[in-house]
Amino acid sequence: MRRLSLALVAALAACGGTEPTSNPDPNPNPNPNPNPGTAVLEIGKGAAAFEALAEDEEIEIVMAPQTNGGFGIGQHVDFAVRAKGIEPQGIQVHLVLRDASETYSEVTQQLNLVADGDWWITAGFRAVLDSCGDIADKPLTVEVDVKDSAGVKVMAAKAIRGPFACPRQPG
Secondary structure (H helix, E strand, O other): OHHHHHHHHHHHHHOOOOOOOOOOOOOOOOOOOOOOOOOEEEEEEOOOOOEEOOOOEEOOOEEEEOOOOOOOEEEEEEEEEEEEOOOOOOEEEEEEEEOOOOEEEEEEEEEOOEEEOOEEEEEEEEEEEOOHHHOOOOEEEEEEEEEOOOOOEEEEEEEEEOOOOOOOOOO
């Protein structure tokens, strides 16, 4: 029995003692950006998922109940964003929908992004409008600024177009 104990101690000593055999991942939620330090932001559309938004694409106006300051039928555009190179929890998103001379919607929210493949995304980011007629058939710009909890800032802008015709109010 004593020989077995000595052999076990010798074998353990030969294995290098109590040093760990692998290093734990220092970041259990790795950022999907393949180039750390380079933040990337894309503007898309969609109420439930990120969909690509082409340059100069005509945006869709959604008629739905709005609760910004009151209740009633209102109009909004569902934007989506996806990012790499930022911390996805507790980000601040600032969106502005404008033309060359006027701002039609401006919203800021703090939210968390969710993983979607190599990206972090959020969808259903609403730009509430006073009137669809204000932006109908106009060239517009949507600008999005994101700041993450570590202070990383990234901005994107996209030229889009207001709808050719506005949806009719239900009634």
